[in-house]
Amino acid sequence: MAITAKGYQRVYDPASKRLRMEHVLVWESANGRIPAGFVIHHINQDKLDNRLDNLELLDPLTHKRIHSGCELREGVWWKPCRKCGALKPVTEYYPQKIWISPWCRSCKIENAVRNKQRRQESKGRTESQWPDCEPSFDRGTTIEADGESFPRLGGFRVPSAT
Numbered sequence: 001m002a003i004t005a006k007g008y009q010r011v012y013d014p015a016s017k018r019l020r021m022e023h024v025l026v027w028e029s030a031n032g033r034i035p036a037g038f039v040i041h042h043i044n045q046d047k048l049d050n051r052l053d054n055l056e057l058l059d060p061l062t063h064k065r066i067h068s069g070c071e072l073r074e075g076v077w078w079k080p081c082r083k084c085g086a087l088k089p090v091t092e093y094y095p096q097k098i099w100i101s102p103w104c105r106s107c108k109i110e111n112a113v114r115n116k117q118r119r120q121e122s123k124g125r126t127e128s129q130w131p132d133c134e135p136s137f138d139r140g141t142t143i144e145a146d147g148e149s150f151p152r153l154g155g156f157r158v159p160s161a162t
């Protein structure tokens with residue numbers, strides 16, 4: 001028995017004669033092999049709580065959303081706005097290159113109006129970007145979750161490592 005650097009329990013698997021992730025073994029012993037490309041998620045976010053009830057098979061996109069603070073409500077994903085903090089349905093966000101904008105529609109509009117006012121107030125100054133004009137995507141960084149890493153979406157909360 002050993003806990004990995006990322007906080008997962010590894011146990012010896014007599015079948016494969018290797019150390020394997022306990023949560024994977026628990027899930028697979030009940031359900032069979034994990035389908036390719038899927039991940040096992042710890043529902044209560046406790047990476048050491050490997051009871052079968054706490055394990056859920058998810059596709060990577062759903063998994064990423066859950067670790068980004070999103071909630072699925074009656075078939076619609078709700079997402080926290082980076083700007084105002086409100087949880088709103090994804091239909092309240094403008095689509096962007098990577099998934100959707102981290103700010104909800106009303107925050108984007110409010111921000112655009114404010115930026116326009118600022119530009120008018122500062123005639124003569126160069127048309128440089130205002131620091132909070134556009135949400136930034138930290139394309140280089142990743143979120144670590146359940147032993148997988150995901151591209152980090154701009155402004156998303158990184159799940160607390162509990």
Ligand SMILES: [Zn+2]
Pocket residue numbers: 040041042063067145146
């Ligand atoms: Zn997870």
Ligand SMILES: [Zn+2]
Pocket residue numbers: 081082083084085086103104105106107
């Ligand atoms: Zn907002």
